[in-house]
Amino acid sequence: MPYIDGFIIACPTANKDRFIKHAETADPVFMDMGASRILECWQDKVPKGEVTDFFRAVKAEDDEAVLFSWIEWPDKDTRDAAMEKINAMMEDPEADPRMDPEKNPMPFDGKRLTYGGFESVAEHGSSGAPGYVQGYVASAPSGKRDAYRDMCSTMAAIAVEYGALRTLDCWGDDVPDGDITDFRRAVNAPQDDTIVFGFVEWSSREEFEAAMPKMHADKRMPAPGSDMPIDGKHMIYGGFVPVVTMGA
Secondary structure (H helix, E strand, O other): OOEEEEEEEEEEHHHHHHHHHHHHHHHHHHHHOOOOEEEEEEEEEOOOOOOOOHHHHOOOOOOEEEEEEEEEEOOHHHHHHHHHHHHHHHHOHHHOHHHOOOOOOOOOOHHHOEEEEEEEEEEEEOOOOOOEEEEEEEEEEHHHHHHHHHHHHHHHHHHHHOOOOEEEEEEEEEOOOOOOOOHHHHOOOOOOEEEEEEEEEEOOHHHHHHHHHHHHHOOOOOOOOOOOOOOHHHOEEEEEEEEEEEEO
């Protein structure tokens, strides 16, 4: 299963086209370094919550949209070697103009970018070019990795049965604390919890919306209030449309 770098980004809505151009220029650098797949997904149906949500995760302004994005690597070693090279490029922008902030400026506030590295624990279905993505971030007690994996496997099998193309659920591995935003603050995670990151890929929003009532009615789904290994009250989730897709 792949190693994942996950991101949440706040981008001015007016800069959507600039963001796509920026990603189409910079993301091939990661592919050149060994990444197998990259998706950049723009906010579509992202609810605001009472305690946490994607907007608060990156301190999004009223004129900003939220992006849910990730890079897939074949393994952590490939990712770590690539990031070492990319960090060196950032110190010497002339090494690759695609990473030069003057030639390819970021159309969003990089100081509020939330990111981290995750180990895959459950994968179902097969990747391709989805038309819609349901993304989530939550936290789980660090001793409940197996319980989290088992819960994800149960729910993933149901999602795929009702039309999902692929599900991937991940356990936090290299998730740093940030100065302004980070994944831990995004979900109000207790210090002894581990951040979890996952997504479900669908062919379209219509397929997703048609499947939801069937999934909720399925008796195999965990009942509300049941003993789950994640804190659902602090989970952030939403629907996103891929605007940049690279790799299989």
